[in-house]
Amino acid sequence: MPLKMWLIPLVCVRPECGKHRLTAAGLYRTVRKVLDIDRWYDLATEYLECKGCKKKYPAWSEDILGQLDMGHRSQFPALLTYRYSCDNRVLRMMRERTLGNSVTQLYKKLMEQHSEAWTQRVLQYLTACEPFTRSSLVQPPVFTEPPLLPALPRPKWLLSVYARDVLGRLHEVKAKITSVFGCVLKMDSTKKVTKKLDGAASGTAAWCTNVGNEQGQVLVSVLTAAEGHGLDSVAAGLMKRYRKAGEAAPKVMYVDRDCCSQHDQSRVKVMFLEWAELEVCLDIWHFMRRFAAGVTTEAHLLYGIFMARLSTCIFQWDPEDVACTYVRYKTLFCLLNF
Known part of the structure; x- marks a missing residue:
């Protein structure tokens, strides 16, 4: 609620409107379901209206978020899609795309986290119901069954959300590069x-x-x-x-x-x-390859020896690096013997 909580002046983005100030128009009817690391949570927002053109904006739209400064914009917790929404903490887990860190692996981790958190909440619910069952003398009370574990979006959806996150940070990525x-x-x-x-x-x-x-x-x-x-x-x-x-x-x-x-x-x-x-x-590698252009095949027994000797003719060891390496290995050897 950037208008009610922070009193940030927001304007209409339509060019023909003339940047009229937006006013509060109650709460937006739709409540979004957001995927977090170990659970789902609901996200609500306020409704903003332009008195000039009568157009209304939900406060989580890009037209409104784009008018916030970096400090307040960074407090918006999720990336919204058509059906589901994804928390920023889940997005950060997808940004480090290294070997083995795929969306399928992330899906399995989220499933494990959601299952454990759901099990803990079910145990707390059953523990709270147990005293009422023991205190009943005539007929035991009937309790509502705990809700089932909500299904997680498929890895394909996670990958599409990750792509949207990258597009949203495109200017930042370009600046770093x-x-x-x-x-x-x-x-x-x-x-x-x-x-x-x-x-x-x-x-x-x-x-x-x-x-x-x-x-x-x-x-x-x-x-x-x-x-x-x-x-x-x-x-x-x-x-x-x-x-x-x-x-x-x-x-x-x-x-x-x-x-x-x-x-x-x-x-x-x-x-x-x-x-x-x-x-x-x-470059040195292609320079060495030109020396070995006359070799008929790289599988020759002397090819590796020839390239190694050629490398020693081109490169020279740095005495400081050699001395540091010697001290490091000597210390490691002493610790292993100890």
Whole structure:
């Protein structure tokens, strides 16, 4: 109830109305059923009316929630859908999508939590009824049967709610992604991501090109129909991001192809022409692969030994890291012996 509880001035969102102030019009008739971690709860709201155009708004609509400041907006507890609603605490459990953390696994966890909480409430109800049964001398009283455990929405609904939550945080996600920078970048393409596309998106892209920094963070990711195709807009967007943020231009760009040219500047250098001091280099892995281009097969017995020796010729151990590792292992060895 943002108007009754907080006295926040709310206005009508219709352009022809002229932003008339909304007034209270009682309670909204519909009460929503919200899915929580271990139970369901009911959510009610107030009804707001515009005296100019006579349009009414429930206070949980996006037209009203969009007018609240971040502090009050964050207190709204749920995401509403057509039939059911989902509490924000359940949504947070879906945001960490790691290996094994699927919507089916979340559905099983919710079922377990709801079952245990329902069992506890049934036991409390039966415990409260027991004294009346013992005190009856003639005819034992008849109690109402406890309600059945409400059914949970299926995993498909949970996945759709998660998608709506991501769309609602799209501006925040974009802000986090576009605030990542680096002075040493690497651009590489892979087919592994596009092979996982399913449904209507299946077969719409062949390559996924990523640009990362020296800390392993991804600055931008784009799907293309061919390797290296349509990356001019990506380069323009990256240069614009650095320019608007006032960040220094990267020093090195590692690529897996188009790092050099026999006649003029390389294609990658032309794409990032605004970064005049950028040095485009072939990344170490593909550099090593070119040494092994003459090997007929990777299954050769000497292939692994050759690549390992080649790696020691390129990389050098940091003495400080080696010393720290030695002290760490020595301490661990002493603790195990103790």
